[in-house]
Amino acid sequence: MELSPRKEKILAAVVENYIRTGEPVGSKSIMALLSVSSATIRNEMAELSALGLLEQPHTSAGRIPTNEGYRYYVDNLMGVRHLDESVKHRIEAGVSVKNASPETILAKASEFLADLTECAAVSTTPSGENATVKRVEFVPVGTRTGMIILLTSTGMIKSKVYRSDYDLTASVIEKFYNIVKTTFIGMPLDDIDMATLQTLVASMGSDALMMIPFVSTLSELAQDAMKTMIMLGGQSNILRYSSDYGSTAYELMDFLRRGEPISRMLSESKDDIDVTIGGENKFKQLENSSVITAHYTIDGDKRGSIGIIGPTRIDYASLIPSVRYLTDLVGNLLTQTLKED
Amino acid sequence: MELSPRKEKILAAVVENYIRTGEPVGSKSIMALLSVSSATIRNEMAELSALGLLEQPHTSAGRIPTNEGYRYYVDNLMGVRHLDESVKHRIEAGVSVKNASPETILAKASEFLADLTECAAVSTTPSGENATVKRVEFVPVGTRTGMIILLTSTGMIKSKVYRSDYDLTASVIEKFYNIVKTTFIGMPLDDIDMATLQTLVASMGSDALMMIPFVSTLSELAQDAMKTMIMLGGQSNILRYSSDYGSTAYELMDFLRRGEPISRMLSESKDDIDVTIGGENKFKQLENSSVITAHYTIDGDKRGSIGIIGPTRIDYASLIPSVRYLTDLVGNLLTQTLKED
DNA sequence: GTTAGCACTCTTACAAAAAGAGTGCTAACG
DNA sequence: CGTTAGCACTCTTTTTGTAAGAGTGCTAAC
Numbered sequence: 001m002e003l004s005p006r007k008e009k010i011l012a013a014v015v016e017n018y019i020r021t022g023e024p025v026g027s028k029s030i031m032a033l034l035s036v037s038s039a040t041i042r043n044e045m046a047e048l049s050a051l052g053l054l055e056q057p058h059t060s061a062g063r064i065p066t067n068e069g070y071r072y073y074v075d076n077l078m079g080v081r082h083l084d085e086s087v088k089h090r091i092e093a094g095v096s097v098k099n100a101s102p103e104t105i106l107a108k109a110s111e112f113l114a115d116l117t118e119c120a121a122v123s124t125t126p127s128g129e130n131a132t133v134k135r136v137e138f139v140p141v142g143t144r145t146g147m148i149i150l151l152t153s154t155g156m157i158k159s160k161v162y163r164s165d166y167d168l169t170a171s172v173i174e175k176f177y178n179i180v181k182t183t184f185i186g187m188p189l190d191d192i193d194m195a196t197l198q199t200l201v202a203s204m205g206s207d208a209l210m211m212i213p214f215v216s217t218l219s220e221l222a223q224d225a226m227k228t229m230i231m232l233g234g235q236s237n238i239l240r241y242s243s244d245y246g247s248t249a250y251e252l253m254d255f256l257r258r259g260e261p262i263s264r265m266l267s268e269s270k271d272d273i274d275v276t277i278g279g280e281n282k283f284k285q286l287e288n289s290s291v292i293t294a295h296y297t298i299d300g301d302k303r304g305s306i307g308i309i310g311p312t313r314i315d316y317a318s319l320i321p322s323v324r325y326l327t328d329l330v331g332n333l334l335t336q337t338l339k340e341d
Numbered sequence: 342m343e344l345s346p347r348k349e350k351i352l353a354a355v356v357e358n359y360i361r362t363g364e365p366v367g368s369k370s371i372m373a374l375l376s377v378s379s380a381t382i383r384n385e386m387a388e389l390s391a392l393g394l395l396e397q398p399h400t401s402a403g404r405i406p407t408n409e410g411y412r413y414y415v416d417n418l419m420g421v422r423h424l425d426e427s428v429k430h431r432i433e434a435g436v437s438v439k440n441a442s443p444e445t446i447l448a449k450a451s452e453f454l455a456d457l458t459e460c461a462a463v464s465t466t467p468s469g470e471n472a473t474v475k476r477v478e479f480v481p482v483g484t485r486t487g488m489i490i491l492l493t494s495t496g497m498i499k500s501k502v503y504r505s506d507y508d509l510t511a512s513v514i515e516k517f518y519n520i521v522k523t524t525f526i527g528m529p530l531d532d533i534d535m536a537t538l539q540t541l542v543a544s545m546g547s548d549a550l551m552m553i554p555f556v557s558t559l560s561e562l563a564q565d566a567m568k569t570m571i572m573l574g575g576q577s578n579i580l581r582y583s584s585d586y587g588s589t590a591y592e593l594m595d596f597l598r599r600g601e602p603i604s605r606m607l608s609e610s611k612d613d614i615d616v617t618i619g620g621e622n623k624f625k626q627l628e629n630s631s632v633i634t635a636h637y638t639i640d641g642d643k644r645g646s647i648g649i650i651g652p653t654r655i656d657y658a659s660l661i662p663s664v665r666y667l668t669d670l671v672g673n674l675l676t677q678t679l680k681e682d
Numbered sequence: 683g684t685t686a687g688c689a690c691t692c693t694t695a696c697a698a699a700a701a702g703a704g705t706g707c708t709a710a711c712g
Numbered sequence: 713c714g715t716t717a718g719c720a721c722t723c724t725t726t727t728t729g730t731a732a733g734a735g736t737g738c739t740a741a742c
Contacts (some may be wrong), residue, residue, distance in 0.1 A: 026704055037716050042705065060704050061721040099558070101502065139478050141492045147500065157502050159488065161442065163678075217440070236594040240581050253577040254584045367735055373728050377687050383736065399691040 001051065001072065009034060010044050011053055012077040015065045017323050019313045022244070024062030067278035070290070072314060074275050078317045083325055090116065091322065095329050102126055102156070102334055107231045109306060109330050114234020116326075117319050118241070120256060121233045124266055126334065128156055128226040133187050136180045136218065143167050148214075148330040150221040152189065154298075155338030158225045162217050168208060175207055176214050184218065192222040228267075228304060232260040241291035244311035246288045255285035256309065266293055266305040273324050278312045294324050296331035298338060306330060342392065342413065350375060351385050351599040352394055352420040356406045360654045363585070365403030411631070411653060415616050416569040419658045424666055431457065432667050436674060440676060443467055443497070443621045443675055448572045450671050455575020457667075458583070458660050460651035461597060462574045465607055467675065469497055471569040474528050477521045477559065478487060484508050489555075493530065495639075496679030499566045503558050516548055525559065533563040569608075569645060571600040580649050581623035585652035586628050587629045596626035597650065607634055607646040614665050635665050637672035639679060647671060 003011065013030040017023075019290055023094055027038040027045060034041060034063065043062055048054045053069035054064070065073065083091075094112035097105050106123040114121035131152040138148040141161075146168055149159040183200055184192070201208050242249035248315070254261055261283060269276075276291040286309070293307030305325045344352065355372040358364075368382040375382060386404055389395045394410035395554070397403070406414065407552055424432075435453035438446050447464040455462035472493040481487040482502075487509055490500040525533070538556055542549050555645060576594055583590035597603055617632040627650070634648030647668045649660065 024704090028704080038704090039706095039716055039718090040714085043715090046706075056705085058723055059706090060702095060721085061705065099501075099504075099561070111497060134484055137480050137482065137488075139480050139490060141476055141478065141490065141498060145498075147478075147490055147498065149482065149488055149500075150479060157486075157488065159490075159500055161498050163440075220440075235576050236598050237590060239583065239592045239594050242580065242583075250577060253580050255578050302346045365735090379735090380685055380687090380737095381683085384684090398735085399692055400737090401690085401733095403735065493718075656742080 003048075006034065006036075007044055007048060008077055010041060010075060011048060011065070011069060014045075014054060014063050015046075015069060015073045015077075015319075018064050019315055022313060022317040024057055024064050026062035029062070065313075067280060067312065070277045071280070072317070074277070074316050074320075079319075081317050081321060083321045087322065090326065091326050091329065095326060095333060097333070100337075102337060103229060103231070103233075105235070105330065105333055105337065106304070106306070109326065110231040110233035113235075113306065113308060113323070113326055114237060116322060117308050117310065118234075118237050119308040119314065119319075120235055120238050120253075121306070121308045122256070122262055122266065123231045123306040123330075124263055124304040125231070126154070126156065126298060126338075127228045127267075128152055128154060128189055130154075131156065131189050133184045133189065133192075133222070136184060138162070138173055138175070138176055140168050146173075146219055148221060150218065150225060152225050154227050154303075158221045160217055160221050160224075162214070164213060170324065173208060175211065179204075179211060179215065180218075189222045189226045192219045206229075228263060230263050232256055232259070241311060244288075244313065248285060248288050252286045252289060252309070255283065262309075265291070266307060269293055269295075269305070273320060274307075275316065275320065288312060290316075291318070292320055292323050294327035295325045296334065298331060298335045303309070303334075344389075344392075344413070347375065347377075348385055348389060348479050349418055350383060352406070352410060352675075353390055353414060354391075355386075355395060355404050356410060356418075357412045357658075359405050362657055363654060365377060365398055365405050367403035370387055371404075377497060388482065404525060407655075408653065411618045411657070413619070415618070415657050415661075419661075422658050422662060424662045428462050429666065432663065432670065435650065436460065436670050437439045437666060438674070441678075443674075444570060444572070445647070446671065446674055446678065447647070448574070451572040453574075453575035454647065454649060454664070454667055455578060457663060458649050458651065459575075459578050460649040460655065460660075461576055461579050461594075462647070462649045463597070463603055463607065464572045464647040464671075465604055465645040466493070466570040466572070467497065468608075469495060469530055472497065472530050474525045474530065474533075474563070477518075478512055478527060479503075479517055481509050481514070488515075489558055489562060491559065493565060495644075497566050500564075501558055501562050503555070505554060513551060516552065520545070521559075530567045531638060532644065533560045546676045571604050571606060572599055573600070579605065582652060583655065585629075589626060592626045593630060593650070596624065603650075606632070607648060610634055610636075610646070614661060615648075616657065629653060629669045632658075633664050634655070634659055634666035637668045637675065638677045639672060642674075 014025045017025040021252055027041040029039050030041060045054060051326050052066055053072055054063040055066050095109050097108050103125055106125055109322055110123045131154040132259045134153045135151040138146055138150040144163045144164045144167060147159055148162050151157050200215060201212060203292060204211055238249055238253050273294045279287045288307050288311060290312045291307055291309050293305045295302045295305050308323060354374050355366045358366040358370060367384060368379040371382060372379050393407055394413055395404040396407050405655060424668060426491055436450050438449050447466055451462045451464045472495040475494045476492040478490040479487055485505045487503045488500055489503050492498050538560055541556060542553055545552055579590055579594050584591055596675055601626060614635045619631060620628045629652060630650050632650050634646045636643045637644050644647045648665060
């Protein structure tokens with residue numbers, strides 16, 4: 001679809017006014033911008049309505065953008081606004097977390113992004129899909145308690161407390177290390193499934209009983225390291241602006257709480273930065289929401305996403321660069337954190 | 342304050358009807374319970390109003406309980422209802438988490454309790470106030486990376502990844518273990534403060550530069566182990582029943598998000614189980630909310646709390662036993678989890 | 683002490699009217 | 713032919729008024 005310059009100006013004015021005020025935009029209110037009469041603008045608006053870019057809540061109201069209207073605005077009209085230095089500084093301060101795990105970094109980032117944008121924010125922890133087992137350590141911390149530490153090829157470190165029903169003698173631990181060495185080191189995380197474990201256990205003979213809890217804990221760790229977690233922040237912002245979400249505010253919040261579907265949605269997005277407007281996505285809980293997500297990269301690989309969920313009349317022009325900038329920073333921070341030796 | 346049996350019956354009826362329906366309760370609707378006329382009930386109600394236990398939204402409406410009315414009901418009238426076996430089973434199923442850290446157990450418990458009660462739920466992780474350092478391990482996982490593990494006398498295990506600017510040679514690690522052995526083992530966690538660290542570093546001479554990051558990471562771990570975290574669940578229930586909270590729903594949610602004040606409030610409560618009704622607590626964000634909390638004990642010591650936050654017209658009679666039962670279960674589970682050899 | 687009866691108050695629902703906003707259309711203009 | 717002024721029209725919002733309903737407080741009788 002190609003619009004005349006004037007139509008584009010009018011569409012942009014309607015979108016921006018509506019985002020700012022939340023009220024339908026009438027023809028008079030944008031006369032000043034175009035230096036033509038309101039009647040002319042009305043004619044143009046009528047055509048924009050026919051094209052499906054604007055709509056009227058009722059016959060005698062001003063226009064508001066349709067999802068397609070927002071889409072055209074985002075794709076073609078929105079000025080690629082540069083971030084204010086002050087905003088940059090705020091973001092930099094917000095994500096500078098010292099000495100923390102990726103989970104903590106991303107949780108903080110979500111909280112901060114939510115505060116910054118007054119939206120709900122999500123992030124996913126780095127996926128461990130293609131990682132392999134690099135190293136496993138067992139540290140006894142009591143006669144029957146110890147800690148298993150798993151280090152992956154991607155630099156993730158996961159640990160879990162291990163409690164045994166038997167005393168953890170040196171020989172038991174040695175056996176465990178043997179199994180680790182011969183079987184697990186170098187193994188892709190997603191190969192550590194039930195079938196593998198079963199054949200492994202079968203091959204252990206009399207040691208099986210004692211080793212089963214070890215290997216199953218190890219497999220839980222591998223699952224942990226593979227699974228991406230969802231970090232959610234700023235749910236209170238949904239309540240705060242609940243009128244912008246129509247009646248679906250509770251459904252939206254419940255949807256975010258479930259985590260799994262939003263995670264799937266984030267992982268499906270392909271572009272560097274992704275804007276989903278209203279019903280464009282397949283989830284009806286998001287029909288009044290827009291989602292802005294960006295991928296972060298670790299050592300150049302896409303590994304997770306950070307994004308915000310807001311009402312469709314969100315300030316795309318200024319929030320898209322913010323999300324992008326923050327995401328880049330977090331990517332750098334994670335790269336640094338996971339950098340191995 | 343002492344009420345006549347009939348007044349008590351009327352008060353209880355008003356409270357229970359109002360909790361059930363959310364509508365002001367008129368004199369006619371409780372005639373059946375008392376077998377006296379509505380006029381008599383009106384007289385009694387007028388006196389209950391004079392005593393400050395009931396109030397009217399407006400002159401020609403039924404009565405609703407004041408906070409004091411709820412208080413009298415909770416303290417004197419509420420039947421100590423026994424939990425349904427089916428509810429007990431649900432709770433048991435809900436908190437049976439296998440092989441998880443205290444944090445995970447409590448996070449799950451909060452989520453579950455929120456689902457069960459349709460309120461927001463909070464829990465605090467076990468306090469480490471009186472704990473001492475029992476053991477410290479350092480596990481190298483790379484030439485410049487390792488993991489420091491802290492085990493406290495209360496059975497908590499905390500670990501943190503440690504990244505150094507120098508290679509972690511055997512002699513460096515040995516020096517670290519020496520410092521741990523001579524200084525930290527047995528030390529109360531809350532003694533590990535800036536002053537202690539400073540005198541320690543001063544005594545280290547030429548090793549100081551290399552050891553500072555170690556001891557400061559260790560001190561962060563100690564802080565972690567002491568600090569109680571807030572696990573929050575079911576915020577969506579606030580939005581779901583936001584009308585019950587009046588206009589303060591957003592304030593409430595934001596208040597819960599902050600965490601710190603609610604944590605203080607939980608730690609201040611003294612009784613085994615604690616019910617705070619409306620403005621009884623000093624936080625104006627809670628003026629339309631009631632809070633039911635119970636302490637859990639680990640090996641008999643009070644170590645943290647679990648609770649729910651709901652509207653003042655919450656079903657005290659059935660939710661108080663639920664909170665208590667779940668809290669006891671979680672206490673047992675934590676005792677088991679933290680039991681040391 | 684209890685109760686029936688009744689006037690009174692206040693909310694809620696509904697309807698009708700008035701005000702306001704903004705449109706769509708038509709006809710005139712450059 | 714694009715642009716514009718003018719105006720009738722539509723729909724929402726606000727206001728006003730009325731009626732119905734709920735529940736009370738009070739009084740007088742039992």
